[in-house]
Amino acid sequence: MPIVSVIIPTWNAARHLEAAVRSAMAQTLAAIEIIIVDDGSTDATVALADRLASIDARIRVERSRRNLGPAGARNRALALASGIWVAVLDSDDMMVPRRLEGLVAVGEAQGADIVADDLIVFEDGAPEAATLFLGGKFRPDWITLLDYLAATVMYGGGPNFGYLKPIVRLAALRAGGIYYDARLRIAEDDDFIVRALLAGLRYWLQPDPGYGYRRHAASISHRLSGGHALAMLASSGELLAAEAGQPPEVVRALAVRHAAMRKAWAFAGFIEALKLRDAARATALVLADPALLSLLHMPVGAALGRLRPGWLPRRPVRAVPAAVAALATIMPGAPGSPSPRTRPEVER
Known part of the structure; x- marks a missing residue:
């Protein structure tokens, strides 16, 4: 059984998908499965996903005949997952190599059901200018339902926890019957965590920088129709x-x-x-x-191109050099990235 199921919902993401998948392949925690759910792409996304699956036995590619949206694609991946923990990785983002190993260790030590880390926010093509989403303002601690609701009010004053990408115990989700609201095209992760907390899951914040959040023109996370x-x-x-x-x-x-x-x-x-x-x-x-x-x-x-999305700190804190370096090394073709010629033999 894999320890973590990394689920990657994707739609027309050929430009960034390889970097996302390779960051999962490069995790120091090798006992993972990587589930890519293509949500009806019309570009080269499926061909790219299939090529990556051909070089790593841990990768599984699922295709949807129609566009289900990000929540629907997540639900399909959750139904297929077999890990102890599940980690959502957006197809335009990346993870630093020790992220999953660290989060799982903390989650097991604390007895948590949900474990979140800090985001390393970077402009597309410029990881050296990365900033920390939480701005160094938080210490490791439990996040209660009331804490979470207070930190996720739209247009609130501080960092919105709804943008974090926690790992979650799969058994706890299934026991609580918790899935994504398939109607949501934005804020589906936030709604999902609220439902999990209402069901009694326990949330631990470990604010180490581990998840690379890519900002680019096609991102929809701050576009509200x-x-x-x-x-x-x-x-x-x-x-x-x-x-x-x-x-x-x-x-x-x-x-x-x-x-x-x-x-x-x-x-x-x-x-x-x-x-x-x-x-x-x-x-x-x-x-x-x-x-x-x-x-x-x-x-x-x-x-006018002069304002960051409202959820970013007003005075961004530059990411720690080690985190910036880790992001750089997992980009395709960079030194230290996993070789495309290897196909790990992983127990299924």
Whole structure:
């Protein structure tokens, strides 16, 4: 049995997929399986995934005939996973070599069900300028449901834990019947962790830099459309209704979360109205919530290329040199990357 199932949902990701997969192949924890779920790609993604599978017996490629979205692709991979832990790796991101070994060791030592580390945020093609997502502000500690809800309110002031990429015990997920909400195209990981915490899973934060988060023009994690926001609002509302029997402080935190989702939906609608020059709709939305105007600097700044997504620290902290070097060594063709001529013999 593999210790970790690395699941890589992918769609039209031929440009970055190899770097992601090779970072999994290069893990010092060799007892892993790598499940690539192609979500109906129309580029060279499938051919690339098949080529990588031909050189490493730990890689399995699954194809979807239709586009399920990131949550649906994750669910398909979860159903196929056989590891003790499961780790989601987005197809445009990377992991430093000792990441899984370290997280598993911490998770077992603490008796945790969820273990998260820090993100190394880097611009596409410029890992030497990487910054730390959490900014060195956190120590290893337990994250309660209330802690998590407070740290993931949309447009909040601090780093949003919803962007972290924790490993999770697969048996705990299956025992709790926890899967991704397939309607979500954005924030599916955040919703998933909220449901896991509501089911009683225990979350440990180990803020060592280990997950390389690539920022590039095609990334959708900070692009919020009205349709995406509406799906998030619907999911949040259903969760709030379903958990009405929780302690009052949890219900209040879920209500705050839902109110923030509603504002995000209104804001997305406001921006779309502006783009369509629909003055009547834009005016109506602002009259209903004048605070929307205070959020205008985000898309305007992003459009001008002068503003980072709101979840990044205002004063980024430069990543530690060792983490930057680790990211550089696992890029395709770099010294230290796994040889494409080897096919590890791994017990299945």
